[in-house]
Amino acid sequence: MAGKADETEWLAAVFDRLKVLTDQAIAVVAAAAPPTDVAEAEKRARAVGVLARTAKAVAALKPARKTPDEDEMSEDDRDVSDAELAGLQAEFFARVDHLVAAFERKSLAAGLDREPAARGEDPGAAGGDPGDAEVERRTDLAA
Structure with a gap:
């Protein structure tokens, strides 16, 4: 975010300088x-056209000003407390465990039983309760 703020400040400074130069x-x-002949009149008309396009281009560079609502918002406002973080982690792990269980059910139904070592488990834990992994990770269910 700091880079965007720096860029906005730089653009504001450039806009101010270009605006002064265009005014000059x-x-x-x-x-x-005033022009005295057609050639001078054409030359002045071209200069006016160039200045009009320049003014329009400089005006397009004007950085958007922040609204009061945007000033009140910041990255710091999005910090979560430890309790909220624990709740979010518990919900995340519950969803992951649900997806893993669904994947394993579908694998078993399709006859694709994986070896316990392939799942990262101890080979002796093949008969364990699949809900045990969820209990180990979820802080709200741990005893």
Whole structure:
């Protein structure tokens, strides 16, 4: 986020400088003597067109100002407490365990029984309760 803030500040400074330079160029064209022939009139018309396009381009660089709502929001507001984090972790692990169990049920139904070592389990724990892994990870269920 700091990079975006730095870029916004830089763009604001560039916009301010370009705006001043554009105003000076407009003042020079406005202060010039009126054209006396067609060639001078064409030259002035081209200069006015260039200045108009320049002013439009500089105006497009104007950085958007933050609204009061955006000023109140920050990354710090998104911090979660330890209790909220524990709750989110418990919910995450419950969902992962549910997905693993569903995957294993479908694998068994399809005849794709995996060896306990392939699941990262102790080969002697083949008869264990599949809910044990959830109890070990979830802090709200641990005794």
